[in-house]
Amino acid sequence: MAKISLDKDKIRFLLLEGVHQSAVDTLKADGYTNIDYLKTSLPEAELIERISDAHFVGIRSRTQLTRRVFESAPKLIAAGCFCIGTNQVDLEAAQEHGVAVFNAPFSNTRSVAELVIAEAILLLRGIPEKSAACHRGGWLKSAAGAYEIRGKTLGIIGYGSIGSQVSVLAESLGMKVAFYDVITKLPLGNAVQARNLNELLNRADIVSLHVPETGATKNMIGAAEIAQMKPGAILINASRGTVVDIDALARALGDGHLGGTAIDVFPVEPRSNTEEFVSPLRAFDNAILTPHIGGSTQEAQENIGVEVAEKLVKYSDNGTTTSSVNFPEVALPTHENVHRLLHVHKNIPGVLTAINQVFSSHDINIASQYLQTNDKVGYVVVDIERDYSEVALKQLRDIEGTIRCRVLF
């Protein structure tokens, strides 16, 4: 029969936002050479044009994969977020279009945690203002308002991978740690879980945010929450820009209620390094402002490049979806001497029966079959021992509820 699956050099990858070279190397090592590599993100209209014939797309946090983008990407089978956060992707639209989304849930955790600790030390010493004064020819030699972090209380909001890593580093420097999380978590070391957000805000000298962007975390820290913080306390946000009300924070720096801040993420971030960064926080020397680089270290980016590219390769080569953030997870063995059929469909009754009916009506022997579902989507993988007709494949694609059906040889 005619070859139905694509040769590797025909499978097109669109990599944006300058993902690390390790991603390109990993893809090439596995035979994927058709790679369109861009250093920047793309605005929606341009992205729609570039993605129209891509099978895989790789992004970081700037590129918005919207419903319109998925509607314009008929060949797309997977998206790789070369970062932790996946809030820039319409995960529901991706799922409805049969696009599996992968990320790197741990590779930049340590980089963010180190930055937060460094910022806590610098802010408690008043270094940002002192450094800014030196740059302008000033000389603020004084111990007034300068403190060690030893013995101070760090309040962590969101005790997940990053929050708990910050907790360990902070304790190793002699800090006390309290945390607030919506889930009851095992505290590491001597950390204690606060009963509610206000309790944490009331007792912490430094508050650091490590929650994902969700409806519940939008403006989680606004004027009312800042008012609960101790006079002179420090606020650090390296999570997502939507979590802090920046105008309220600027007012609290202006009236002196807060002693300083470090912000790495903003409600609106420039799309490229040439676009102007606009924020009311630019007015304050005691605000460390960084361009969303919490996870931007060589170590993290290299690891992320390999990790996400390997997940894309695995999905392309054998259909494995382990650790996908929006797809039913299936860990598959290699498929030697069989053809492997991947069928993604709406999770509605009768699809599996219909699939099996097609196989039995064509007398096709099934070597093995795997099924996993979530509330919206079903993912069936079938290894077929013998040759089969394109008619059978068309019938499989025509089954009601089918989103995507592809064959691996």
Ligand SMILES: NC(=O)C1=CN([C@@H]2O[C@H](COP(=O)(O)OP(=O)(O)OC[C@H]3O[C@@H](n4cnc5c(N)ncnc54)[C@H](O)[C@@H]3O)[C@@H](O)[C@H]2O)C=CC1
């Ligand atoms: N600045 C940067 O470059 C980077 C930023 N990030 C951001 O950091 C976030 C956290 O990363 P991880 O620690 O890996 O995520 P994680 O998923 O391991 O931890 C998040 C924690 O927040 C908790 N949480 C969720 N909603 C909450 C709420 N409403 N109130 C209190 N706690 C809540 C969760 O229960 C969980 O324990 C990411 O979602 C991403 O947005 C991640 C990496 C780099």
Ligand SMILES: O=C(O)CCC(=O)C(=O)O
């Ligand atoms: O490196 C990036 O572009 C984004 C890092 C980040 O925010 C994440 O990993 O969630």
